[in-house]
Amino acid sequence: MERAIAGGIISSYYRKLQDCLEVDVAVVGAGPSGLLCAWDLARAGKKVAVFERALRPGGGIWGGAMLLNEVALQQEMRPVLDEAGVRCLPAGDGLLTADAVELAAALIYQAVHAGARLFNGVCVEDVIFKDDRVCGVVINWSTVLDANLPVDPLMIGARCVLDAGGHDAHLTERIARKAGVRLDTPTGSVMGERPMWAERGEQATLDNSGPVLPGLYVAGMAANGVRGSFRMGPIFGGMLRSGRKVARLILEELG
Amino acid sequence: MERAIAGGIISSYYRKLQDCLEVDVAVVGAGPSGLLCAWDLARAGKKVAVFERALRPGGGIWGGAMLLNEVALQQEMRPVLDEAGVRCLPAGDGLLTADAVELAAALIYQAVHAGARLFNGVCVEDVIFKDDRVCGVVINWSTVLDANLPVDPLMIGARCVLDAGGHDAHLTERIARKAGVRLDTPTGSVMGERPMWAERGEQATLDNSGPVLPGLYVAGMAANGVRGSFRMGPIFGGMLRSGRKVARLILEELG
Amino acid sequence: MERAIAGGIISSYYRKLQDCLEVDVAVVGAGPSGLLCAWDLARAGKKVAVFERALRPGGGIWGGAMLLNEVALQQEMRPVLDEAGVRCLPAGDGLLTADAVELAAALIYQAVHAGARLFNGVCVEDVIFKDDRVCGVVINWSTVLDANLPVDPLMIGARCVLDAGGHDAHLTERIARKAGVRLDTPTGSVMGERPMWAERGEQATLDNSGPVLPGLYVAGMAANGVRGSFRMGPIFGGMLRSGRKVARLILEELG
Amino acid sequence: MERAIAGGIISSYYRKLQDCLEVDVAVVGAGPSGLLCAWDLARAGKKVAVFERALRPGGGIWGGAMLLNEVALQQEMRPVLDEAGVRCLPAGDGLLTADAVELAAALIYQAVHAGARLFNGVCVEDVIFKDDRVCGVVINWSTVLDANLPVDPLMIGARCVLDAGGHDAHLTERIARKAGVRLDTPTGSVMGERPMWAERGEQATLDNSGPVLPGLYVAGMAANGVRGSFRMGPIFGGMLRSGRKVARLILEELG
């Protein structure tokens, strides 16, 4: 029986990985904006691979605020919660609260169930960059990088790459620095996140989401980090709208 | 807006926590057996609180085998997968494979959506033990324990406690040692896990699951660890059946 | 009884936290200047919340000098010691010495007993910054930040914020960098602390304490750090006078 | 001025340390039971030195329960709170809650203000043990021990030593093991703490506090650890009564 188990797992994984050597969209980071974007793209029939550094996806959703595992959302996000099957309660001032664990699990489940492939425990350490266009990602096991082992990466070709990697937009910052190119931001480079202003942050997250280089999009907190906008609080409207907007923009580009 | 967000989250969490100070069942560990047990109990109308040391629940499901994120299951587990909404593929020898990420997210989602409360980032460091019966758990933030801070815990009263905490059954071992009591095992104490024998391990996991002390049940790998049975492979039939069996036994006890 | 204990603690804390979601003054750092300022403000009837990164407040007072747990103060500080109930002895050259442990405990006690709320084990990781004014703090558990967990913070609204966070004035430095604003210092930015010159440092600490941005004050060593003045020795006159001065300035601003 | 500051601090500390080379009572650990015991003994005119491993005394009081910084006490502890100047609120079921920070600071302040000398950042690594009687402690800087430096300790002679060092009663355990003697417990050796049972734990803490070897007393959680009794919750009646009881027993012994 051990043989059948091992053989079955290896073969399934091999097929999944081989099938993802060339994808339509490579999503970096499985937080709220990356997951919703992947879900929307997969539902639209695109081949999507999500790469998440941690063993367990979901990013910053699980912990709510200060480990009080509830999250807040604007009432107008109600349809997204309904789509995902997440319960919520009114909290006054046009806000809803939802269980952070339920929301995280639902978004992961929906994205993967819709067909996106999620590679967890895998870090995107670089991109493929040809003729001034980002056209793939360079991946490695997170545990290998954390252990500082000199082990070469693998490459994944992608028509578009989405940096949904959170606060500091490390990947975009790294590409800009290594490739020495001008980003599509007011200053042409990564501008850094500003202090918190919840209303402005929510709106900015949406506005800032989009392409920054040929082949490279940013979403969620990474979008604010790249374009120097205000930090949001533990409220997920802007994050989710950001993922949905980028999915739409990518679909427009890919046709 | 910041005030409304903070106030909403704090109030929702406060209600959730206050409501869980006395539960029917406290489940320790949010791996496959703990999650399925919690799901079944919640569906049956019991008040269930799940405590998971990690920030992100799901235990060992996410990584598949050696980070090849697929899992194997016996064909007879197909109905559980269907219930949970998880896709699978035949892998020969009466086995199925499923995406590990999809399975993990589905089990977490279903348990919480059915009404179980999952407290993540929370460690069960001890139990309440009165008149030789386990009647609650003693919890603390995992980050506080990891930082070795001298901070007192909180207490959660429970009619039953389930140790679904994995390989070494640390909690049951600790209770047995601290309380100096005889467990309901062949030797009366924790026997330790044996090497791997997949078929036997699958069966043993099911057989070993059940009560070991008044008020204390074991499930999943912890059950094998307590009763000295064979280790399983990365196959989840035994784990899931274990969780379901214990849910049934607890329902019988609680009435 | 466990239930009553847990329920009582949770309810008391919930009330305290909810009541502090909007305060008059948020004090960052519970060292000598922050504590005296909080004490004076609380005595004047202001709603004050003190946030201290460490589990145990008191900052650098406890260790005296090189762990010889005595501190020195100028004779003119005698009234403050008397107010706080701290014994002292003449040490020549116009100086007094006092037991470091007695002084630390007395200042903490007095501030909290007078009504300031002290949240220990809580780190201020950012501020709320609207229309170029600091109007609140963004907090998280220190243990969560030390463990590098991706967990969102909570927000506390405040009419004024005091950075009393010690040598390097990290918070003010961070705000200036993230918000890209000009501070009210000779150079417009954080100038860094100079080497030690006890007499000058004592005076500078007093002179430098005050507002640096709309809504943001500095006190104690942070004041020297921001305005590039001389370091003090293990003598607490300047620190205490700094806290008292800032309390007066804030009271003037708040009316 | 630097010279006067340094000279004053060194001289004050030197006098304090020289005066403590022989004390009536050496208290190990500055948590609730150790502090109240030291306060009572100092008020009774005894020469008391308290040694606390951490830089900041107060032990586990500061963090309340799970960092919710409130503590619970039985209503009959009201007089102790009043004595110490600590505010409290009724919490139902015969319980009070108090601010954890206020209680910690008040107990430290009162003990030291009453004349006990508290040496913080100092670890008791061994005892002086002559003719089968504990007659002093062997101390070192905690930072030296944490850095594993081979630096010899200093010795403090004491007519009695109190182990108030918390959960595992490390010091008593170590003495029993190194000296190979029989403790005054049911088994003659350290029995270890049992799981939680709040009511029993409160009572047991009081009952278990007292002498375990000629010259050696235990109090607080250490007392439960030595005599194998139930763990308490985050409620401080037992702890405080334990410290007060031991103070009385020591006064009887010392005359």
Next chain:
Amino acid sequence: MERAIAGGIISSYYRKLQDCLEVDVAVVGAGPSGLLCAWDLARAGKKVAVFERALRPGGGIWGGAMLLNEVALQQEMRPVLDEAGVRCLPAGDGLLTADAVELAAALIYQAVHAGARLFNGVCVEDVIFKDDRVCGVVINWSTVLDANLPVDPLMIGARCVLDAGGHDAHLTERIARKAGVRLDTPTGSVMGERPMWAERGEQATLDNSGPVLPGLYVAGMAANGVRGSFRMGPIFGGMLRSGRKVARLILEELG
């Protein structure tokens, strides 16, 4: 081109791994005895898989003695060196010295070139144990184990397993403890290594090498560790003869 590189590597590795799910011999540890044994077995046509915890095989050969990277061998080992293509020099007393780096690289090269598959960066964390016979190994990435991630292993079926894992024979010790079986040693259990006695150690290493349980052999330093014999010095005659002897015994068993 990236796609072709990634696809080629994945496919080659997949074939290699699938082909090794059932092997004749699983060798644990790629030090001198394991490598020579694998080389001999591969030359004899057996299907051999070597699992090495480190990223780089060769065990303790590379560092010579105290990083002086030369090794000593008995003159009668000259033929093995010649076979492997390793230069040597006479060193008096019937000894030769050889370059440690040359010897390590040659042994690895020869074993793999002869057909043994070497999986580096892979740890054997358990065995498959059926009907009291070791019949396979349970493997995982070393980086996953070092990072303490809860990720399930894969299983490799094997007709024989060789523990060539060095000084403490961890694997054999673990099997004996977990399975609760009697080893084929004078005491029936792991006896531990004795101090150094070079001549005796060399001979003992040879004598002790062989089966200890049905399906399980030991070689090299692990053999001494299991059977309680003398430690060798930085001389490799015993190690190499041990590997060669075990290869012969396994060939006899496998037919």
Next chain:
Amino acid sequence: MERAIAGGIISSYYRKLQDCLEVDVAVVGAGPSGLLCAWDLARAGKKVAVFERALRPGGGIWGGAMLLNEVALQQEMRPVLDEAGVRCLPAGDGLLTADAVELAAALIYQAVHAGARLFNGVCVEDVIFKDDRVCGVVINWSTVLDANLPVDPLMIGARCVLDAGGHDAHLTERIARKAGVRLDTPTGSVMGERPMWAERGEQATLDNSGPVLPGLYVAGMAANGVRGSFRMGPIFGGMLRSGRKVARLILEELG
């Protein structure tokens, strides 16, 4: 026998080290380009010493790509593999795959067997730099540097030094910074590696390899790092050709 072993090893090592105090070429880093260069130089009769920071040479070859221990090479590299005795298989698109372990061991073996001396566990922390020419290396045990011990290094004189130290060209960067000289690169300083573009990277690696300062060459990934070219994938044609090219250039310089 212990004496003979120790004496033999010490004497052999002493002769090897003394003979290497002045070499023709000092190679820094024992990865693919450094090893092939050392092999070619040794075959041409030059005195070569290779210094490798790790205990085990081979650099990034061993781990293949993401620990899938296979590597890819262009078909035109077939003759190098044949020379080294490494088996390979066609992988389509003009590529071959080879076992990563076999390739690593073969290259190390061949370099050392041809006469290059490889000092492993030894770090090059600086260079000898006289009259604006690099003329030797400054070495120390890696373990000494990792432990931050203040221990002086030894010096090795060399007519040429090759920096084959991988991605970031730390040594060349450090020399340029410490010596304040202009490198032979487009900008005169270290330019940093660009993102991945496999085809371009392969060619660039070859083009960029050569001298950057009098007495100092770069090869392999260090060459790309110094001259700001594209990163390669896990394909070793460029690396090997780089090593071979530099060997030829050095032979021309040395005559």
Next chain:
Amino acid sequence: MERAIAGGIISSYYRKLQDCLEVDVAVVGAGPSGLLCAWDLARAGKKVAVFERALRPGGGIWGGAMLLNEVALQQEMRPVLDEAGVRCLPAGDGLLTADAVELAAALIYQAVHAGARLFNGVCVEDVIFKDDRVCGVVINWSTVLDANLPVDPLMIGARCVLDAGGHDAHLTERIARKAGVRLDTPTGSVMGERPMWAERGEQATLDNSGPVLPGLYVAGMAANGVRGSFRMGPIFGGMLRSGRKVARLILEELG
């Protein structure tokens, strides 16, 4: 010049090491008893090698008591101080104090100047043990052991070995455990150190110093650790007398 420096150092060290492959006495640990013993033996014409794990010898002398770098000695030790050239002052009660740094440096200097060879940064990890007699030590770089590198040791033959390694007598404990022999102590095994009793400890240190196995002596704190006697304070009479006594016993044995 670099060549001459490197060549000179290597040759001097090589001669020293080769000359020490067989010594009369191997002293393990360069604290006060080991250093005085080595000094006395070297003065008597014996070939002595001292092995010290730390980079810097002197053991626990340097730090005085709690980093107050003074030490105490009995007045009758005055002649030893005079011999070593160390100043001292009367401290009352028949005691002297001396500067800890002066004493440490003087003892190291005298031992080495008299001809003992001191190998610092070198750890004794095992012994050579033939026919039930300790006849040498097995050494390695401390940095290699601290880094957990699998590097073989070197061997040093010795007619006698002295364990002067401090509190826990690790080496003797290890030999007894690994060799399974009976030590010459009341119980036949390592008995562990008792709590402090300065007078008794001083005498016991002297009494306990001597042989514990054929070929193996203990001195200083290790002697108390092996024979279960009282701990000393920061007073060095017993330590020095212990070293001197063992030197005399060894001279008697060696003739």
Next chain:
Amino acid sequence: MERAIAGGIISSYYRKLQDCLEVDVAVVGAGPSGLLCAWDLARAGKKVAVFERALRPGGGIWGGAMLLNEVALQQEMRPVLDEAGVRCLPAGDGLLTADAVELAAALIYQAVHAGARLFNGVCVEDVIFKDDRVCGVVINWSTVLDANLPVDPLMIGARCVLDAGGHDAHLTERIARKAGVRLDTPTGSVMGERPMWAERGEQATLDNSGPVLPGLYVAGMAANGVRGSFRMGPIFGGMLRSGRKVARLILEELG
């Protein structure tokens, strides 16, 4: 007896420390140049205090080169060795070698025996800086700084301060940065050390030693670090001459 030991040590240390609150020269770092300078100054009757971060003084002398514990010196240094009582041997090329341990111990011994006070385990974290002149040092326990404890320092007044702190001249760099002053170097700031050139380095060390700010001297490797000169090898002529030169310059300044 414990009381007398503790009392004697405390009193001796107190006198030593009090006497050093104002010194003629504060030497930072107890390596070769600092020790020789302190020795020369103490012999000339100056009050000297040496502060050494490590528990054990001697800096980089102990380890020789790569732990081969021999050092090289120019023949003209013979008189210094004779003065210090250190044996040496000719090594060719006008060089001597000496035992590293003997040299380190002799220099420490001589400096302290001549009257310099050496405070080990003490770090200089800042200076006193009045009217643009360095006039003292700010010290703390190294263990306190390493543990990141917020404990205030003590101050030592000094007519001159010598930075003999090794390679990177951290103290001088820090003073220059914090005080914002111009150093007496070609660029006015810290220039950094250049690569190795032994002859030039030896000469430069001598030339560079001297004052860099009013009240602040540099010596040894720090001198090269400050003035941008060549690194030396493991040869100690330049270091010792540097210490002697600075002693002479300081004596001239102090009169």
